[in-house]
Amino acid sequence: MDLLQSLPRNEESDILRLQKLYARFGYDKFRMSKFEDYALYLQNKDFLKGGSIITFNGPDGRLLALKQDITLSIVKNAQDDKTPCKVYYTENVYRASDDANDIREIPQAGVEYIGKVDVYAMSEVIRLAIESLAAVSDRYLLGLSHMGLVRGLLDAAGLSTDLRRQIVACIQNKAAHELHALCKENGVPAAVEEKLCALSTVFGRPEDCFDALSELVVNDRTADAVRELRDIYSLLCETGNGDCVRIDFSVANDMQYYNGITFQGFVDGTPRSVLSGGRYDELLRQFGRKSGAIGFAVYLDLLPYSRDDSSDSADILVLYDPSDVRGLAAAVQSLQQNGSRVRVQTAQSDGQVFSKVYVYREGRLTTA
């Protein structure tokens, strides 16, 4: 029996499950210091999602930050090698809320693939994303989109940067009525508007959506995107990972960094996405690298763990009198021998619940 499967579901055991999953696919563990140059975050502040950076001065006067993001640190160190960089991490990141009244330590796990990205590499990373969701929940879905289709449609229409940003926001919010109004207001041709609205509302199993997506093809970029979605989905189905996939362009991501497939994972019991990832070749270009890249992060702080912490507390309580401790240690040891968790103290406080309570008196344990 797999010991990991039998562990109660909590943050620690989920981290172990994810580490084992990523290692099984030959990804190397990436470790990093808690600190990073502030300049790295400042230069890529649009890539960072929410939260202020916590800064301090290093001994040499350099401005440092508590690490807020892992991907940037991995990308910074990646080289354009023939063999890809395949790494995983389980690290804490640190963020201050925007009003800076609240500083949080957030556990994250993730995978990054940097190198020549082909269909197999993409499907492997998405498969890892799906299996990550399966490792932490029994009911989960992965929303899949492709920035190539979004960008291809916007390119074909020749729209301004600001309008493109507003259109992507409407697609992300599934607000077809707002998109319609925006297109009317800005004189976007009706044929383009119709396609953009279709993109904002399409949702479902890939095999049910591919025909609708094919109708959105207007140029090479959009054709490549639809072909890539089909190819990836077909590979996911080969390994039995296709059932939870939904085509959903509301998971489209920032156009400045993401250029290909993007995805988000949802688990039952959490009201927002717990996993987010995609193809981010554009980020590598900003670091002067020629390689491609794809990866994702799992936000472990958002997982719906049971609030029942009884599994963490002791099974047996032994009450004793400090003036009568001869033989107590041996008695406790004998109780522990069958695997019970034994807590020893002089009095029981309200709210402490144990399956058994003993009193130690004059060399004997008696039931309280």
Added chain:
Amino acid sequence: MIHIALPKGRLGEKAYEIFKKLGYGCPEIEEDNRKLIFENRENDVCYFWAKPSDVSVYVERGAADIGIVGKDILLEHGSDVYELLDLGMGKCRMAVAGIKGQRPAADKTLRVATKFPNITRNYYAAQSREIEIIQLNGSIEIAPLLGLSDVIVDIVETGTTLKENNLEPFETIVPISARLIANKASFKFQYDKIHALCEKIQAERNAES
């Protein structure tokens, strides 16, 4: 079961009437009782009333799967929810208003009284206009009359209150109406139910127009 957050007041009551007409009725909610949550297992729905400005919070955090909320609240709070439909109800507009015939000079910092600081900030930032926001929680119209502000940013429905107080709308910021919003995870896990509900509402709206 679909959990629905309704805004207390006329808008919520009108929205419930639409849900009822489309087969999502819940007799409990129509009774005169002190219950807070109303469930109808037969129609697979559960309703609750919320303060209008809180509806998007309940939906964003998954306490409700869908909700009815004014566009003003969505713009002000920037909620991370799907905005699935414009219900075309509760139509009004977010506008800049001030004392009739006294448009403030453009060469000084504009003092703006409002309940909507984020909408106000974004509107004037887009115009590169320097402003001072005076945040109030009600009776906004009184601010320019007492010299507290140069203008107000507020919801204008018919404009009667403005007119009766010698005020007038200067500019429209954005048209407002009620929206049907959905939680991003609920939408995916309960797609068939939420999609069917939206289709029915859309069909009803199309038939009306």
